[in-house]
Amino acid sequence: MDNDQPVAGAVPSVDGRATALLVARSLTKVYGSTTVLNDVDLTLHEGQVLAVVGENGAGKSTLVKILSGVVPYGEYAGTVEVDGNPAQFSSPYASDTAGVVMVPQELHVVPHLTIAENMFAAHLPGRHGLYDERAAVREARKALETFGLEVDPRAPAAVLTPSERRLIVLAAALHRSARVLILDEPTAALTEAEAGVLLDRLRSFRKAGVGIIYITHRLDELKRVADDVMVLRNGRLVAGYDSVPRQAELVSAMLGETLRSIEAIAHVAPTKPASGDPALRVRNLSVFVNDKQQRPRVLDVSLDVYPGEIVGLYGLVGAGRTELGRALFGAWPGPVTGECHIGGTQGLPKNTNRALKRGLSLLVEDRKSQGVFHGQSVSSNMTVSMLDDLSRMRLLVDKPRERHRVDEFVQKLGVRPPRTRIAIDALSGGNQQKVLLGRCLIDDLKVLILDEPTLGVDVGARRDIYQLVRKIARELEVGVLLISSDVDEVLTEADRILVMYKCRIRGEFSRGASAHDLMSAATGASMP
Amino acid sequence: MTLQESSRKVPQTADDHDAPRAAGRAYSRVVAALLSRSTVLTAAALVLILYFQQVSGGLFLTSTNASLLLRQTAVVAVVAAGMAMLIIMGEIDLSVGSAAFFTGLVVAHFQVQGWGVVPSIGAGVVAGIVLGLVNGLVITRFAVPAFIVTLAGFLLWRGLGLLLAKATPIGPVSNDLIFVTEGRMPIPLVYGLGLAVLAVGARWAIAGRRGAERAGSLVALIVRLTVSVAIAVLVIVIGQTPTGLPNALLWILGVAMVLGGVLGRAKLGRRIFLLGSNAEAAVYAGINAKRTVLIGFLVMGAIYGIAGTMLTARAGVASPDAGNTLELVAIAAAVIGGTSLRGGVGSIRGAILGAFLLATMDNGMSLLGVPTYSQNVVKAIILVLAVALDGYFRRRQLAK
Ligand SMILES: Nc1ncnc2c1ncn2[C@@H]1O[C@H](COP(=O)(O)OP(=O)(O)OP(=O)(O)O)[C@@H](O)[C@H]1O
Ligand SMILES: [Mg+2]
Numbered sequence: 001m002d003n004d005q006p007v008a009g010a011v012p013s014v015d016g017r018a019t020a021l022l023v024a025r026s027l028t029k030v031y032g033s034t035t036v037l038n039d040v041d042l043t044l045h046e047g048q049v050l051a052v053v054g055e056n057g058a059g060k061s062t063l064v065k066i067l068s069g070v071v072p073y074g075e076y077a078g079t080v081e082v083d084g085n086p087a088q089f090s091s092p093y094a095s096d097t098a099g100v101v102m103v104p105q106e107l108h109v110v111p112h113l114t115i116a117e118n119m120f121a122a123h124l125p126g127r128h129g130l131y132d133e134r135a136a137v138r139e140a141r142k143a144l145e146t147f148g149l150e151v152d153p154r155a156p157a158a159v160l161t162p163s164e165r166r167l168i169v170l171a172a173a174l175h176r177s178a179r180v181l182i183l184d185e186p187t188a189a190l191t192e193a194e195a196g197v198l199l200d201r202l203r204s205f206r207k208a209g210v211g212i213i214y215i216t217h218r219l220d221e222l223k224r225v226a227d228d229v230m231v232l233r234n235g236r237l238v239a240g241y242d243s244v245p246r247q248a249e250l251v252s253a254m255l256g257e258t259l260r261s262i263e264a265i266a267h268v269a270p271t272k273p274a275s276g277d278p279a280l281r282v283r284n285l286s287v288f289v290n291d292k293q294q295r296p297r298v299l300d301v302s303l304d305v306y307p308g309e310i311v312g313l314y315g316l317v318g319a320g321r322t323e324l325g326r327a328l329f330g331a332w333p334g335p336v337t338g339e340c341h342i343g344g345t346q347g348l349p350k351n352t353n354r355a356l357k358r359g360l361s362l363l364v365e366d367r368k369s370q371g372v373f374h375g376q377s378v379s380s381n382m383t384v385s386m387l388d389d390l391s392r393m394r395l396l397v398d399k400p401r402e403r404h405r406v407d408e409f410v411q412k413l414g415v416r417p418p419r420t421r422i423a424i425d426a427l428s429g430g431n432q433q434k435v436l437l438g439r440c441l442i443d444d445l446k447v448l449i450l451d452e453p454t455l456g457v458d459v460g461a462r463r464d465i466y467q468l469v470r471k472i473a474r475e476l477e478v479g480v481l482l483i484s485s486d487v488d489e490v491l492t493e494a495d496r497i498l499v500m501y502k503c504r505i506r507g508e509f510s511r512g513a514s515a516h517d518l519m520s521a522a523t524g525a526s527m528p
Numbered sequence: 529m530t531l532q533e534s535s536r537k538v539p540q541t542a543d544d545h546d547a548p549r550a551a552g553r554a555y556s557r558v559v560a561a562l563l564s565r566s567t568v569l570t571a572a573a574l575v576l577i578l579y580f581q582q583v584s585g586g587l588f589l590t591s592t593n594a595s596l597l598l599r600q601t602a603v604v605a606v607v608a609a610g611m612a613m614l615i616i617m618g619e620i621d622l623s624v625g626s627a628a629f630f631t632g633l634v635v636a637h638f639q640v641q642g643w644g645v646v647p648s649i650g651a652g653v654v655a656g657i658v659l660g661l662v663n664g665l666v667i668t669r670f671a672v673p674a675f676i677v678t679l680a681g682f683l684l685w686r687g688l689g690l691l692l693a694k695a696t697p698i699g700p701v702s703n704d705l706i707f708v709t710e711g712r713m714p715i716p717l718v719y720g721l722g723l724a725v726l727a728v729g730a731r732w733a734i735a736g737r738r739g740a741e742r743a744g745s746l747v748a749l750i751v752r753l754t755v756s757v758a759i760a761v762l763v764i765v766i767g768q769t770p771t772g773l774p775n776a777l778l779w780i781l782g783v784a785m786v787l788g789g790v791l792g793r794a795k796l797g798r799r800i801f802l803l804g805s806n807a808e809a810a811v812y813a814g815i816n817a818k819r820t821v822l823i824g825f826l827v828m829g830a831i832y833g834i835a836g837t838m839l840t841a842r843a844g845v846a847s848p849d850a851g852n853t854l855e856l857v858a859i860a861a862a863v864i865g866g867t868s869l870r871g872g873v874g875s876i877r878g879a880i881l882g883a884f885l886l887a888t889m890d891n892g893m894s895l896l897g898v899p900t901y902s903q904n905v906v907k908a909i910i911l912v913l914a915v916a917l918d919g920y921f922r923r924r925q926l927a928k
Contacts, residue, residue, distance in 0.1 A: 331812055356814040370812045373805040375872050384802055384813040387795045396793045439813065 020084070021046050021211040022067065022100070022180050027078035029062050029071060029235075031426065034417075037062045037076070038235040044180060044211040049202065051222050051244075052215045054232035054254055055458040056430030057416055060215045061105050063232070064182045067213070068102035069095035082180070096123075099179035103186055105215070105429050105456060106368040109165045111158035116140035118157045118165075119172035143175035144168065147197055149318070159289065162366035163189040163317040163452075163485065174201055181205065182213045185429070187221065188455045189365065191316050191485040192519060199225045217430075217458050218486075219247050255460055278304040279479030280328070280360070280447045283339040287320070287327045290334030297323040299503040301338075305447065305479035310469065312494025313483045315522050319500040321483045322365055325449045328481075329362040330355040343446035356385055359446030363437055363453055365483075371436045372424055379406045379420040382438045389443045409438040414464050429456040437465065445476060451483045466493050487515045568917070569865065569881040573888055580892035587895055591771040599710060601887035602776035603628070603838045605880045606783045607854055608861035610831035612879035613787055615862055617824050618804040618871035619674040623663065623681025624832065625854035629846070630689040631656045631836025636846035639701040645708060648701075652840075653833030659685060660829020667825065668818040682855065690848055699845025709776040709841040717778070718767030722760045729756020779838060780880065783831065788876040796823060805872030860907070861886055864914040885910070 022044040029037040037059040044050050052060050065071045067080060069089030080087045082098055089095040092102065109118050116136040133154075140153035147167045157165065170186055181202075187195040195218075202212055202225055214225060222229060222244045231239040231253040239253040280303075287298035298320040305311045315321050326332045328340060330349030340348045342358045349355035355362070364370040373381050383390055383402050390405060392398045403420070410418045413434040415427070424432055433456060440448060450469065454462045470493070473480045484490050490497050497509040499521040507521035580588040587593060607624050614621050635652035643651070659681070666677045713721070733752035767773045791797035799820050803810045810817055839850045863869065864885060865878025886907060893903045 329812075351816070352811055353814045353816050362812065364809075364812050369806070370809050373802045373809055373813075373872070376802060376805050380798060380802065384798070384810075384815065387798060391795050395795065397795055397798055399793075 020044065021048075021082065023081040023084075024067060025079050025081075027063065027066055027076060027080075029059075029066060029076045036235050037066070039078075040232070040235075040237045042067075042230065044213060046209040046211055047206050049206055049212040049214055049225055049227045051226035051229045052213060052232065053217070053219065053222070053229060053250060056456075056461055057428035058232040058254070058458075059235040060232055061184055061429065062235075064102060064184055064213060064215065065104075067095070067180075068092055068100055068104075068182055070102070070104065096176075099177075100182065101173050101176055101178035101180070102182035103169055103173045103184065105184040105188075107162075107165055107169050108368075109157050109160070109169065111369075112156050114154050115151060115157050115160070115168055116153035119143060119153070119168050119175075123176065139175065140168075140172075143171040146171050146174060146201060147194055161318065161322045162370075163322075165366075166190070167194065167317060170198060174205070178210060180211045180213070184215045185217065185456050186214075187216060187218060189317070189452050189485055191314075191522065192487055192515075193523060194317055195221070217456065217462070219250055219459065222250075251459055254458070276307055277344065278341070279307045279309075279343055279477075280305040280481065281339075281341040282328065285324070285327065285336070285338030285340065287323045287332055288335045294335065296503050298327065301500075301505050303498060303505065305481055307446075307477035307479055308474050309496065310473050310480040310482055310494050312490030312497040313481055313500060314485070314487065314490045314497055314518050315500035317485065319522070320503045321500050322451055324500075325362055325451050325481070325483055328355070328447075328449060329360060331362070356442055359442070359444045360449070361385065361440040361442055361445060361447075362449045363440050363451055365451035365455070367429070367432060367436060367455070372432055374425055375423050377421050378410075378415070378424050378427065378435055379403070381424045382406050382409060382420075382435050385439050386442045406438075409441065412468065413438050414461060430458055430461055433457055434461065434465070437468075441472065445472070445478050447479045447481070448472065449481045449483065452485065453482070454484075454486070454489065469493070487518055490518070491515060566877060566881060569878065569885060573881070573885050576885070576888050576892060580888070580895065584892070584895050588892055591766065591769045593891070593895070594766070595771045595774050597887060597891045598780075599774045599776045599842065600891060601884055602709060602774075602780055603835050603842070603851075603854065604857050604861055604887060605780045605883035606831060606838065607835050607858040608865070608879040608883045609783050609787045609876045610828045611855075611858040612862040612865065612867045612874050612876055613791060613800060614674070614824055614828060615859070615867045615869060616791070616804045616871060616874045617800045617821065618807060619667070619821060619824060620859070620869075621663070621674065621678045621681075621825075621828055622855050623659075623678040623685055624828070624835070624858060625851040625856075626682050626684070626686035626689070627656065627659045627829075627832040627851075628835035628839055628854060629848075629851040630659065630685040631833045632840040632850050633689045633693055633698055633836070633846045635705070635837050636698040636701055636840045639705055639840075640698060645702065645704045648705065649708070649833070649837050652836050653830055656831070656833030656836060657826055657829035659832055660825045660827070661822075663829075664822040664825030668822050674821075693846070693848065695848050697845040697847045699840075699843075699847075701840055701844060701846075705837075705841050706844055707775065707841075709774065709779060709838050711775045712772035713767055713775050713778065715768065718764060718773060721767070721773075721778070721781075722764040725760040725763055726756055729753065729760070732756065776838070776842075779834065783834065784876055784880055787827075790827075791876060796820065800824065801872055803871075857886060858883075860911050864911060882914075 020043050022042070024040070024042040026039045026041060027037055028035065028039055040063060042050070042063070052063065054060050062071070066076050069092045072090045073088035082100065087095070087098060089098070089100070095102070116133070119140050120136055137153045144151065144153065149164065149167055149171070151160065151164070157168070160168065166186070166189055173181065186198060190198070199221065202214070205212060216222070226244050227242070229241045229244055229250065230237060231250065233254060233256055238256070282304070283302045285298060285301045286296055288294045288296050301324060303311070313321050313324070323332060327336045327348070330351045336348055338348070340346070342349070342360050345358055349358060349360065373384070379402065383406060387397060390398050390402045406420045410420060415431050415434045424435060427435065433453070437453060453469070454465055457465060469480060472478050482490065482494055491511070491513070495511060497513060497518065498505050499507040499509065499518055501522055501524045506524070509517060577588065607628065611621060611624065631652040634655040635648045638648040638651050663677055663681055666672055667674050729752065733749050733756070763773070791800065799810070799815050802813070803815055803817055803820055807817060835851070835854070840846045843850060861882035862874065862879040863882070865875065865880070865882030867874030867879060889907060889910070890903065893906065
């Protein structure tokens, strides 16, 4: 029992519970002149699920980066103990070997390595120092069964969509015998079904005595998985609960305001009837993988999105939604057949540049590898897709106008900190997402495809984004295709909902549909 | 959270009203400026110069040697600038030494044919652009990495050149061509240059005053104005000494201005940085990657032409070993100047400073009679040190 240790504040250590697996004391992390984590304590016991919540930029990822060696020992202040021994991890590999396994918020999957290799990266099975591919593939198959993911572990990871990538990494982490498992927004891009599987697994892990740290913006998950909850705000631990409190209480702790009820956040906007000529009209679109078998990823899809309308596109991971978006944006490397009208002009865009010129933009799903320009300023990350509109003599960047536009967007989108000249890497995940959304708001926007737009965005900012998207749609008469794995999101935000299952559209629902209807269409249960 | 509230929590420009914090920021900016790469490089060059001056017994800082130093640096500086642009974009060019040899041959050939200076140089530049086009087309159309394509070019262009020239020097070229880099800068041009320095300096000073960071701007304004005036005066004074300033300086400045302008102000430059930072994201952001790479190699082609002209003008003939190892020295200069081989990071100014640093060491050590092989050892150490520093600067950049 470590209960007599002076573990201040944090999560109240619970009497009678198993030994403390992981203890952190007064963790502090400073970047430049800003303190992003300030004197945070934490205790994790065996078989305990500790949820960490907080706004974007609150310091959640930073906290677990310290615990897992991503921020190496020496670059932070405070101490970490595992099993009562000081832990000074110099790298994620070191923490991994000590049984502290983390699945980070931003995944790093190497596209041209195989799925199996990606899953076991640093822990490839082998004999006498040689890589044993058969063993790796066998292990990978076993691990993949968890989520029922039907992919060949020998295929290159490039064939996976971002959410599938997340699933394989999660599967690999669950497969490893961890003592402490840290998951940073694991369910962000997953549908209820996959998230459910994950939560089930976590419960069985808990029984086996694994300590789990769980970061999420989906507060409704907490009831299903968490024992204790800690709330971070501006890098400080502002509240600790030894049971899951009401959502309203959590939200007010997160935002630091008391008068905010959960109802105010889950608003419902009026629907808009479809009228006029569609902004986006798609007929019999099929998308194929660019390989010998030419497997389809999208089959015979037809849909219309009218100006000012938000159409939700719901479905399980791997249903083909992302591929559909990419094909419409001219960013699919394989064969695409079918018809497409964008704001009256006919034909599929040949490349992304053409798509943008015709007024169609796409918010990518995989922020890290397809979205963010690492090391470049927030400002140039935001304006890259509208440089032609912000140029002088068609040659030079019109810097004053660029600055003006960026300041305006940063204001509108609520990017924090509102500094436009720092490298985008210094923003938290959710704030990076806002910058990328800003990038999509080109002049003459007609069709906006959002692929998981609120991935990793906190409750408050999420509402900002919804309002903004609605405003863009209604005021600028933009047709929005909202690809989402979040049932609540499509139910509250979309005027009309399409559900994809195995490459095809299997159902169309109006706003009033129930989550159950959508789920059963998305899992093929209600197939004719 | 509403927008007003979010902006209340993190005041947007509150730092300007917040005196102690503004002071703190100004202080940290001074420290940052002191530790910036350009400052470190300039300081290193100054220390080297003083050291060489001391040890050589005053031989180093004579106007003859200074002029020689500038002329020695010129080709490397020009090529390093182009190389920096390509490396920032995530590409590389190993063929530049051979290509410059080839264009130098073209220039010398037409000189021997009796063409004038301008047409000869024009022919060299056109030849260079053609070579750049070939490189660029193979890289973009057939998706072969630049490393491989330009490695082939490294063998091909020199081989082809030697074949055409029958492996003998082509020359001699006219004195007019030699004058283009080796000659003494005419006095009107010296004054023009002095005025240009003043003009650029004034813009630089005013830009600092208008910019977002206004704290301590008066000091910055004065410092910047003083520095520009000092440089302008220096240019004019040295330009009137008997040795004067070499024309080579104009080539360096010209290339630096054009490329620096492209990288800093043009859409193309912005795209070059972004492409180098994340090629996949560039595609999703609507950047035409192939076209950007092709244009990059066309620009590099023009630099082949200019570098070839400078090589030939400096030697007076197109010699078979002209431009040997130029590509490696240029890469070293760019890297020392802060260009990251990972792409997305670097500057023209840094590359040129890097070239100067390398040339200063060359010149100084030769003056001291240090054998070439020992010089190489020293340069190797500097290169590795610079790259080690690179990591340090990158981390600081992120934390800023
Ligand atoms: N490399 C860095 N340099 C400077 N500041 C950074 C760096 N990384 C993170 N920060 C800052 O640290 C703060 C906390 O970031 P962190 O990623 O921990 O937030 P988070 O709680 O995980 O947010 P999110 O929910 O958006 O993922 C943010 O304000 C962010 O801007
Ligand atoms: Mg995070």
